[in-house]
Amino acid sequence: MAKKEQTKTENFETVEPIGKRVLIRKDQDKKETKGGIRLPDNIEIPTITGRIVSISAEVENSQDIPLRQYDKVLFNPKGAIPVDFEGDNRLFVVEVENVVAVFRKS
Numbered sequence: 244m245a246k247k248e249q250t251k252t253e254n255f256e257t258v259e260p261i262g263k264r265v266l267i268r269k270d271q272d273k274k275e276t277k278g279g280i281r282l283p284d285n286i287e288i289p290t291i292t293g294r295i296v297s298i299s300a301e302v303e304n305s306q307d308i309p310l311r312q313y314d315k316v317l318f319n320p321k322g323a324i325p326v327d328f329e330g331d332n333r334l335f336v337v338e339v340e341n342v343v344a345v346f347r348k349s
Contacts (some may be wrong), residue, residue: 258326259297263339265310266297266326267318271333291320292346296334308339317344 260266270292274282295314302308310316322341326334 257297258334258336260299260302260336262299263301263305263308264299264336265295265302265316265339265342267293267316267323267335267337267342268296269293269323269333269335292317293333293335302339309345310339310342315346316342317346318342 258266293316295310295312295316298310298312302310318335318337319341320335323335323337326336
């Protein structure tokens with residue numbers, strides 16, 4: 244009779260925004276210009292685009308807010324609250340008012 248193997252389940256910590264907020268993973272800063280010029284390691288072109296990782300229940304249930312999970316967005320970084328959750332620190336909680344554009348394919 245074979246022994247039943249027990250699988251160890253780990254509890255993963257998650258971040259869920261509350262109110263009219265979304266959780267955005269900021270895109271990597273660019274290290275090359277559009278013309279193909281490679282920038283030194285200490286200089287980067289800051290990006291203010293990212294993907295929505297999670298949305299609050301209030302945003303999800305609102306007909307007036309056209310944001311969905313995995314949308315690529317342009318956001319105001321001054322209103323973004325960094326989340327010390329990952330080593331690279333690219334997660335930000337952003338109020339819906341600070342999301343200024345959504346990239347969509349027509």
